[in-house]
Amino acid sequence: MTTSVTEMRTTGFGPALWRALKSFGLLRESWVGMVGVFLVVFWVLVAIFAPLLAPFDPNASIQPFAGLGAVSAKGGTFWLGTDHIGRDILSRIIWGSRTVLIYAPLATFSAYFVGILMGLAAGYRGGWVDDVLSRIADIILSFPVLVLYIIIIATIGASGFNIIIAITFASSPGIMRIVRGLVLDLRNRDYVAAAQTRGESDWRVMLVEILPNARGPLIVDACLRLGYVIITIGVLGFLGLGLPPPDPDWGGMVNETRQMAMAFPHMTLFPCIAISTLILGFNLLADGLREISLRD
Amino acid sequence: MVTLVVKRIGFMIFTMIVVSLILFLLLETDLTGDPAARVLGQFANEEQKELWREQHGYNQPVMLRYVKWLGNFATGNLGESIRFKGPVADVMLPRLWNTVILGFWTFAVMIPLSLILGVLSGMKEGSKLDRSISVFGIITTSVPEFASAVIFSAIFVFTLKWLPGTSSMSGGFEFKQLILPAMVLIVYDFGYVARMTRASMAEVMTSQYIRTAVLKGLPYRSVILKHALRNALIAPFTVIMLQINWLLSGVIVVEFFFAYKGFGALILEASLNNDIALLEACAMVAVCVAVTTQTIADIGYTFLNPRIRFS
Numbered sequence: 195m196t197t198s199v200t201e202m203r204t205t206g207f208g209p210a211l212w213r214a215l216k217s218f219g220l221l222r223e224s225w226v227g228m229v230g231v232f233l234v235v236f237w238v239l240v241a242i243f244a245p246l247l248a249p250f251d252p253n254a255s256i257q258p259f260a261g262l263g264a265v266s267a268k269g270g271t272f273w274l275g276t277d278h279i280g281r282d283i284l285s286r287i288i289w290g291s292r293t294v295l296i297y298a299p300l301a302t303f304s305a306y307f308v309g310i311l312m313g314l315a316a317g318y319r320g321g322w323v324d325d326v327l328s329r330i331a332d333i334i335l336s337f338p339v340l341v342l343y344i345i346i347i348a349t350i351g352a353s354g355f356n357i358i359i360a361i362t363f364a365s366s367p368g369i370m371r372i373v374r375g376l377v378l379d380l381r382n383r384d385y386v387a388a389a390q391t392r393g394e395s396d397w398r399v400m401l402v403e404i405l406p407n408a409r410g411p412l413i414v415d416a417c418l419r420l421g422y423v424i425i426t427i428g429v430l431g432f433l434g435l436g437l438p439p440p441d442p443d444w445g446g447m448v449n450e451t452r453q454m455a456m457a458f459p460h461m462t463l464f465p466c467i468a469i470s471t472l473i474l475g476f477n478l479l480a481d482g483l484r485e486i487s488l489r490d
Numbered sequence: 491m492v493t494l495v496v497k498r499i500g501f502m503i504f505t506m507i508v509v510s511l512i513l514f515l516l517l518e519t520d521l522t523g524d525p526a527a528r529v530l531g532q533f534a535n536e537e538q539k540e541l542w543r544e545q546h547g548y549n550q551p552v553m554l555r556y557v558k559w560l561g562n563f564a565t566g567n568l569g570e571s572i573r574f575k576g577p578v579a580d581v582m583l584p585r586l587w588n589t590v591i592l593g594f595w596t597f598a599v600m601i602p603l604s605l606i607l608g609v610l611s612g613m614k615e616g617s618k619l620d621r622s623i624s625v626f627g628i629i630t631t632s633v634p635e636f637a638s639a640v641i642f643s644a645i646f647v648f649t650l651k652w653l654p655g656t657s658s659m660s661g662g663f664e665f666k667q668l669i670l671p672a673m674v675l676i677v678y679d680f681g682y683v684a685r686m687t688r689a690s691m692a693e694v695m696t697s698q699y700i701r702t703a704v705l706k707g708l709p710y711r712s713v714i715l716k717h718a719l720r721n722a723l724i725a726p727f728t729v730i731m732l733q734i735n736w737l738l739s740g741v742i743v744v745e746f747f748f749a750y751k752g753f754g755a756l757i758l759e760a761s762l763n764n765d766i767a768l769l770e771a772c773a774m775v776a777v778c779v780a781v782t783t784q785t786i787a788d789i790g791y792t793f794l795n796p797r798i799r800f801s
Binding site for chain 1: 513625629632643644743757764780784
């Protein structure tokens with residue numbers, strides 16, 4: 195009977211779900227991690243239920259320069275005031291969470307896709323493949339990262355798709371380095387040798403045998419990197435190189451209203467608080483995950 | 491040791507050449523759109539564009555143009571800035587100096603602060619002090635520079651009215667105007683250096699020779715100051731050098747926000763105005779600074795670490 199329980203934990207459909215539940219249980223012991231989970235879940239829910247939560251149309255010009263809690267002439271309250279062209283700031287923040295929570299994971303995923311493939315190839319193949327890929331990574335990483343983004347966006351133009359390309363280009367070398375290091379460590383394990391002896395193809399060994407065993411550090415890194423990507427999207431929006439208006443984007447909201455920040459600080463302050471809490475969520479989550487991974 | 495230095499410097503020069511080639515291909519060729527259209531704007535007709543290409547030698551073969559361009563660059567002929575109507579070097583150098591001033595004060599506060607906090611939390615891993623410093627560091631690095639700039643402005647400029655909200659230095663240099671930009675950079679960056687110092691310190695504290703020092707009855711003070719610190723501060727040296735690379739990104743945001751007339755704001759202005767010559771020069775300077783500091787970090791690390799120096 196006891197063996198069947200342990201078997202259930204390690205084989206079949208159970209393991210992924212079981213492990214997820216187990217790590218969530220462990221995460222509950224780290225209050226830092228729990229605060230992170232709370233913040234992330236909060237913003238994800240806001241993004242999902244944006245149409246229900248937002249009191250106004252985020253792009254509608256209703257009543258300019260309204261203060262906190264001002265009541266609209268047509269009914270409804272501007273809880274966080276309105277901006278210089280009369281758009282409700284709370285509604286824009288709520289809809290803006292969708293923008294950031296769509297583009298940031300997409301960009302991170304795309305960077306991971308490229309970075310993992312490069313890292314697996316460099317670490318597993320070694321030799322000239324490793325040399326060439328590592329040199330390319332060194333060169334890209336030697337750029338001050340924002341200078342790189344500015345040059346890329348200046349040449350290919352600002353759009354959601356181009357931001358994903360720029361982030362993939364700039365962050366995949368860092369991911370590649372991490373994956374490469376993990377692969378170098380894992381490729382001499384017995385189970386890799388066993389798979390090679392079975393005659394499995396290189397890509398199958400890399401993707402089925404090596405990659406799943408490298409996931410721990412990669413998950414922590416992905417959380418941290420998601421935070422960085424959100425910062426990047428915010429900064430690009432703030433510099434006027436982000437997503438084209440009028441759809442709400444937190445960094446862009448700060449850029450549009452920063453000239454008026456001295457007279458109407460609420461216009462810039464609330465988008466900043468929004469983006470900071472979301473990034474904080476991912477960083478605390480990463481810290482919690484690292485803490486429990488060290489405990490094992 | 492000597493071969494390592496030569497190798498590193500060789501790679502540094504190689505990187506700069508590759509970067510210059512990438513910049514040239516991106517900005518000066520048709521790869522990402524017609525440079526003539528970029529400079530003259532979208533309303534220029536075909537005749538004007540052709541005339542411009544002829545005048546600026548854009549009809550020559552690409553490789554020849556690259557070699558000429560690189561030659562001009564190496565001899566200090568950086569071209570003319572369209573936006574500022576003058577030689578690029580005259581525009582860039584004063585701006586670069588302003589950023590050096592900002593960077594100097596940022597580092598002068600950030601490094602001691604982050605080293606002290608890092609050592610304090612690494613001394614006793616897992617203690618209350620350690621956890622508090624770690625969480626505080628996570629919070630400050632989670633706030634993007636533009637957000638902390640907004641928040642600090644709301645506090646120190648709008649509410650308390652202690653500090654000026656812009657740092658354009660229009661009435662001559664004023665130290666007061668430097669405080670907020672430097673503060674934003676320090677708050678964003680110190681957490682990372684502190685975390686790296688902590689990791690390095692924590693590792694040293696668990697090593698055998700520290701245990702020996704404690705067990706033979708040395709006072710805690712001298713264990714930390716004489717034995718632990720010396721080894722624990724090797725890794726942060728590298729991190730601090732690499733921090734210059736981060737600073738170059740940070741100053742773009744901060745200088746733009748506070749209207750500080752520095753190098754970061756200049757890069758942004760050049761790119762937003764399609765000032766290609768200026769953008770190329772700024773990007774090359776930024777990469778040179780970044781690559782040089784990375785090389786110094788690498789060489790310095792091996793020099794400071796006797797285990798590598800003597801092997």
